[in-house]
Amino acid sequence: MNMNYTAGELAFRDEVRAFLEEKLPADIAAKVNGFRRLSKEDHLRWQKILCKQGWYATHWPEEYGGVKWTPVQKHIWDEESCRYGAPRSIPFGVNMVAPVIIRFGNEEQKQKYLPRILSGEDWWCQGYSEPGAGSDLASLKTRAVREGDHYIVNGQKTWTTLGQYANMIFCLVRTNTEVKKQEGISFLLIDMNTPGITVRPIITLDGEHEVNEVFFQDVKVPVENLVGEEDKGWTYAKFLLTYERTGLAGIGMSKAALSHLKQLASRRMKNGKPLIEDPSFSQRIARVEIDLTAAAISNLRIIASVEGGGVPGAESSMLKVKGTEIRQSINDLARRAIGPYALPFLEEEMELDYDGEFLSDKDAAPLAAHYFNNRKLSIFGGSNEIQKNIVSKTILGL
Amino acid sequence: MDFRLNEEQQMLQDTVARLVRGEYSFEKRLAFSETDLGFSADFWKQLSELGLTAVPFSEELGGFGGGGVEVQSLMAELGRGLCLEPYLQSIVFGGGLIRQAGNDSQQQNWLAGIASGELKAAVGLQEPQSFYDLNNVETRAEKNGEGYVLNGRKAVVIGGHCADVIVVSARTSGDTRDADGISLFALSPDTAGIERRTYPTIDGAKGCDITLNDVQVDADALLGAEGEAADVIEYQAGRAIAALCAEAVGVMEMANELTLEYLKQRKQFGVPIGKFQVLQHRMVDMMSELEQARSMAILAASVADSEQGDERSRVLAGAKNVIGRAGQFISESGIQMHGGIGMTWEYNFAHYAKRLIAINHQLGDDDFHLERYASLLQAS
Ligand SMILES: Cc1cc2nc3c(=O)[nH]c(=O)nc-3n(C[C@H](O)[C@H](O)[C@H](O)COP(=O)(O)OP(=O)(O)OC[C@H]3O[C@@H](n4cnc5c(N)ncnc54)[C@H](O)[C@@H]3O)c2cc1C
Numbered sequence: 150m151n152m153n154y155t156a157g158e159l160a161f162r163d164e165v166r167a168f169l170e171e172k173l174p175a176d177i178a179a180k181v182n183g184f185r186r187l188s189k190e191d192h193l194r195w196q197k198i199l200c201k202q203g204w205y206a207t208h209w210p211e212e213y214g215g216v217k218w219t220p221v222q223k224h225i226w227d228e229e230s231c232r233y234g235a236p237r238s239i240p241f242g243v244n245m246v247a248p249v250i251i252r253f254g255n256e257e258q259k260q261k262y263l264p265r266i267l268s269g270e271d272w273w274c275q276g277y278s279e280p281g282a283g284s285d286l287a288s289l290k291t292r293a294v295r296e297g298d299h300y301i302v303n304g305q306k307t308w309t310t311l312g313q314y315a316n317m318i319f320c321l322v323r324t325n326t327e328v329k330k331q332e333g334i335s336f337l338l339i340d341m342n343t344p345g346i347t348v349r350p351i352i353t354l355d356g357e358h359e360v361n362e363v364f365f366q367d368v369k370v371p372v373e374n375l376v377g378e379e380d381k382g383w384t385y386a387k388f389l390l391t392y393e394r395t396g397l398a399g400i401g402m403s404k405a406a407l408s409h410l411k412q413l414a415s416r417r418m419k420n421g422k423p424l425i426e427d428p429s430f431s432q433r434i435a436r437v438e439i440d441l442t443a444a445a446i447s448n449l450r451i452i453a454s455v456e457g458g459g460v461p462g463a464e465s466s467m468l469k470v471k472g473t474e475i476r477q478s479i480n481d482l483a484r485r486a487i488g489p490y491a492l493p494f495l496e497e498e499m500e501l502d503y504d505g506e507f508l509s510d511k512d513a514a515p516l517a518a519h520y521f522n523n524r525k526l527s528i529f530g531g532s533n534e535i536q537k538n539i540v541s542k543t544i545l546g547l
Numbered sequence: 548m549d550f551r552l553n554e555e556q557q558m559l560q561d562t563v564a565r566l567v568r569g570e571y572s573f574e575k576r577l578a579f580s581e582t583d584l585g586f587s588a589d590f591w592k593q594l595s596e597l598g599l600t601a602v603p604f605s606e607e608l609g610g611f612g613g614g615g616v617e618v619q620s621l622m623a624e625l626g627r628g629l630c631l632e633p634y635l636q637s638i639v640f641g642g643g644l645i646r647q648a649g650n651d652s653q654q655q656n657w658l659a660g661i662a663s664g665e666l667k668a669a670v671g672l673q674e675p676q677s678f679y680d681l682n683n684v685e686t687r688a689e690k691n692g693e694g695y696v697l698n699g700r701k702a703v704v705i706g707g708h709c710a711d712v713i714v715v716s717a718r719t720s721g722d723t724r725d726a727d728g729i730s731l732f733a734l735s736p737d738t739a740g741i742e743r744r745t746y747p748t749i750d751g752a753k754g755c756d757i758t759l760n761d762v763q764v765d766a767d768a769l770l771g772a773e774g775e776a777a778d779v780i781e782y783q784a785g786r787a788i789a790a791l792c793a794e795a796v797g798v799m800e801m802a803n804e805l806t807l808e809y810l811k812q813r814k815q816f817g818v819p820i821g822k823f824q825v826l827q828h829r830m831v832d833m834m835s836e837l838e839q840a841r842s843m844a845i846l847a848a849s850v851a852d853s854e855q856g857d858e859r860s861r862v863l864a865g866a867k868n869v870i871g872r873a874g875q876f877i878s879e880s881g882i883q884m885h886g887g888i889g890m891t892w893e894y895n896f897a898h899y900a901k902r903l904i905a906i907n908h909q910l911g912d913d914d915f916h917l918e919r920y921a922s923l924l925q926a927s
Pocket residue numbers: 274275276277278280282283284285307308309310311360525528529530531532533534535538813815816820823825826883884885886887888890
């Protein structure tokens with residue numbers, strides 16, 4: 150048993166910290182730390198800086214421009230970049246479609262798409278969910294019919310995160326209706342500028358435009374945009390989901406959010422004292438900090454178990470559930486900490502360049518909206534109910 | 548023992564229910580919310596024409612002489628419709644403060660107008676540092692020749708943006724957290740030195756923060772005895788809590804109905820998702836939380852207009868605590884069981900969910916009322 154970082158890992162952490170201190174733009178960090186909106190430009194600016202450092206594609210082999218980090222190094226990166234307020238990379242290109250292309254795509258696809266992901270030329274979004282296919286993803290209906298050297302795609306995707314910024318979408322489409330539902334799905338790369346594609350915003354309960362509906366009407370997609378084999382898309386989709394799930398526990402983000410909460414609670418007053426000295430509120434904070442400590446160690450145990458290679462199994466489902474619950478509790482406490490000031494919905498104060506007077510605390514405006522927005526954490530990436538189904542089936546044998 | 552409404556109370560509830568169903572579709576509500584007023588002037592007028600704005604006032608004022616139960620029946624229906632009108636602020640709370648503290652001429656000045664809906668009152672008791680403690684008052688009122696000069700800041704005054712009279716607390720003596728030395732003033736919002744910063748709220752209503760900058764008022768702006776308002780505030784806040792609890796029950800009823808319907812209608816894996824036992828049990832828990840909340844709202848209504856005392860305070864704190872917890876559970880569970888749809892602006896459920904959380908931030912959240920209850924705990 151040894152729970153300490155090695156000397157090499159410590160040196161790596163110093164290197165990461167030095168990099169973040171020097172290179173992370175202060176305005177971007179301020180937005181992340183204050184739960185404010187990031188623009189497309191913010192994401193791209195940070196991506197450029199990471200690419201220049203060679204640290205953007207942390208899940209890719211070196212030959213394609215990736216960086217050879219051990220699981221512990223990735224963890225250190227995740228933790229430190231959250232701590233400093235670096236934006237989380239939008240995962241759809243670099244961490245989702247790219248690993249699928251690298252593993253299952255052909256040489257032309259790798260040559261074509263990977264460099265464009267690194268350069269930021271392509272912004273990818275994920276076209277999995279449909280109105281009728283959420284948890285039951287395999288029941289998806291968007292149809293792709295082969296005609297000569299094209300597929301003709303008809304159907305609808307939904308909940309497409311940041312689809313309004315994207316020029317590329319990777320889709321699961323039905324290419325065969327004669328077989329078991331999992332066996333008739335293919336993985337298609339689609340240019341969003343193809344005629345017949347319409348993107349419509351979905352406004353979420355906090356007033357944000359973060360997700361979209363994407364409609365496909367007789368959309369012509371060249372067959373060379375098929376990844377791997379026709380009807381084998383479900384295998385690739387599942388491969389991708391294991392990647393998605395590992396990041397979803399959000400331990401680093403919870404740590405950052407907890408630190409934000411403690412600062413907030415030190416500034417807000419109750420009974421003439423800082424809220425953080427209030428017996429009941431400080432106990433609430435303490436409880437979530439203890440839970441987070443435990444989850445962080447569980448996370449490290451999973452990381453250590455895959456040091457030799459491979460991907461984590463269903464334990465990461467358990468951690469997704471815990472991790473999202475913890476983050477949601479922190480958001481709940483932050484909203485509680487501002488008391489009556491959770492009510493005002495001051496969109497102007499959510500912008501970083503707001504230069505008026507703050508109604509109450511400088512960080513108060515986004516807190517209630519952020520709490521509501523993060524209800525999504527237990528819904529997407531496989532809902533928490535679905536994660537528990539996975540655990541009970543694969544670990545418990547029920 | 549009989550928990551049923553009497554005939555008159557039932558009629559009242561049916562009247563409001565019909566009005567809300569007819570006038571307050573979800574789409575209309577969204578549109579009302581986006582106006583400058585933030586609610587429907589027309590709906591307010593209808594409440595007035597049907598005598599509903601006068602329910603808690605005495606018969607001389609054209610009222611019903613209604614008590615906690617009447618207000619409860621009405622508020623529950625407003626809750627079901629997520630109505631945005633300032634009934635709680637103007638009729639229940641503002642009107643209540645003026646009725647209890649005001650002298651004859653002040654009552655004459657304001658109450659008939661409030662009861663008829665012609666005038667709207669709002670209540671400014673919270674301050675930036677007060678959290679939910681209404682005895683935490685830094686705003687000062689200094690006596691001078693003509694009356695008083697007020698300086699300070701009032702926080703999150705729901706309905707304050709459109710009020711004709713704002714009842715504010717200010718300290719005429721004592722330190723920030725003393726119960727003694729708090730006075731109430733009825734302010735006309737266009738008095739020099741009053742500045743309002745208006746904003747929408749997270750649940751679709753409107754409110755404002757009010758800065759009082761050397762606001763000169765006449766002596767007859769003072770409501771009740773100087774420095775002795777704490778008891779009046781506590782009593783009337785209690786009535787407002789009971790009314791808010793009743794509203795919350797209406798909101799929860801609708802949230803549960805919508806969720807149950809969704810569980811039956813939404814299919815995944817070839818079956819309605821309501822076939823999954825984990826969702827069934829969660830729905831059952833939502834229902835029993837609602838029943839807990841309903842019981843406490845009934846209890847709160849029954850003491851709302853009774854004599855002040857520890858027992859009344861305990862019941863009201865207990866009710867608001869249960870409402871806060873049940874509301875959050877129903878809000879979060881409902882969103883979760885709706886999946887992505889529960890997160891959207893266009894579908895009504897999310898707005899019920901937001902209102903439930905917002906209610907927990909009005910007149911004290913479940914933590915605040917737990918502490919309050921604990922401080923009043925009887926040894927046996
Ligand atoms: C903000 C946000 C962003 C998203 N971004 C994307 C994106 O970029 N791309 C994309 O493809 N998708 C995206 N999604 C979609 C997301 O993956 C789905 O919302 C999720 O899979 C759940 O599907 P659903 O919303 O249809 O809910 P449903 O599947 O209808 O689920 C409703 C409820 O039923 C429960 N349930 C369903 N089946 C079972 C079962 N067998 N046992 C027990 N309970 C069950 C669920 O847990 C949930 O509580 C996003 C969603 C959100 C909210």
